[in-house]
Amino acid sequence: MTTKTPDTASASCDVLRYTAFSTDPAGGNPAGIVLDAAGLDDAVMLGIAAEVGYSESAFLTPGPHSPAAGAARPFDVRYFSPRAEVSFCGHATVAAAVALAERGHGPGDFVFSTQAGTVPVTVTDVDGTLRATLTSVEPHVEEVTAADLTEALAALDWPAADLDPALPPRLAYAGARHLILAAATRERLADLSYDFERLAALMRRLDLTTVQLVWRESDLTFHARDPFPVGGVVEDPATGAAAAAFGAYARELGLIPQESELTLYQGADMGRPGVLTVNLREGDARVRVSGAAVRIEG
Structure with missing residues (x-):
């Protein structure tokens, strides 16, 4: 499902809605996800996050993909709450990775470049359920x-x-x-x-x-x-x-x-x-x- 945001936020931006850490759409933590945020400025992303109203929304910009078989697919990722940008968000990372896997990329490895640092994410199919595992920056x-x-x-x-x-x-x-x-x-x-x-x-x-x-x-x-x-x-x-x-x-x-x-x-x-x-x-x-x-x- 995609939600077209009003013109006040973006004229042509599809926002996906996923929930993370649950297999039930009524459970877990919802996140808004924009899989290609190229060209969106800070004000537009903050406006979209406020309109979506979830605790965070993730905005992804695809990076150059190595032609090597099995190479991790890179994305630059930024996260916004309804009020401000957040350096890193775990539930939106999990939700975004599963959304990528469902929408053409399939299970496998991704690399998210965030304001906090590089976060590898792996999506696996466990008995028909997609699960994502993120690896944090140094704590x-x-x-x-x-x-x-x-x-x-x-x-x-x-x-x-x-x-x-x-x-x-x-x-x-x-x-x-x-x-x-x-x-x-x-x-x-x-x-x-x-x-x-x-x-x-x-x-x-x-x-x-x-x-x-x-x-x-x-x-x-x-x-x-x-x-x-x-x-x-x-x-x-x-x-x-x-x-x-x-x-x-x-x-x-x-x-x-x-x-x-x-x-x-x-x-x-x-x-x-x-x-x-x-x-x-x-x-x-x-x-x-x-x-x-x-x-x-x-």
Whole structure:
């Protein structure tokens, strides 16, 4: 399905709508996708993202393709929320790669050149379902100051006693910056009602894309929620960039083995359940995030 955007955004631009990290169009995280954005300027792309209204839209410009058999197909990619450009977006990457595979390229390897760096993406067909795996840029994890943590908790209206002491707060990056806060209970995670403008102000100051709130169900299984007020969205339903950052965080803090596969459930509290798979390999700092994506009809 394609949606022709109004003339106010672009006179001749087809916008695809896919959802990532779900096989159900009603689940996961929707993304707008423009497969050939050549000639679109920043204002037009921002206007399209605002009209689509999803947390992010991806704009691809095809690069020169090597004639070598099996060579990865290159694309320059930019991501826009309804309010601003974002350096990297995981769910829109997964959705865009699956859209490419469905629309003439087939499963295989792609290389996305993003503002955050080069992101390889592989699409595979698993029993008739297309799944994409992105490989993050080099991640890093930082301490968060006591003052910034206090402000974040105040904006969220979370008492400090509701945090899980086994998963300490950190700032983590794997293409975009996220503040990671762990809830001690599933009930705490489910009860999300925050001061939109106050949290947005803190996030702009810290250059955060989302605040990733997590709860640990078991050794390798987590539930997540991602407030995204800086993008003009209350909550992101399934956040691939934050999942990559969380994988780096969990490994660096020794919360999981160096080689692990994590499962993150996200979106259930919003009525859009999704599943993100995070793979970490010993000796390789980069984090892999996988999920399905499907076209949204209508």
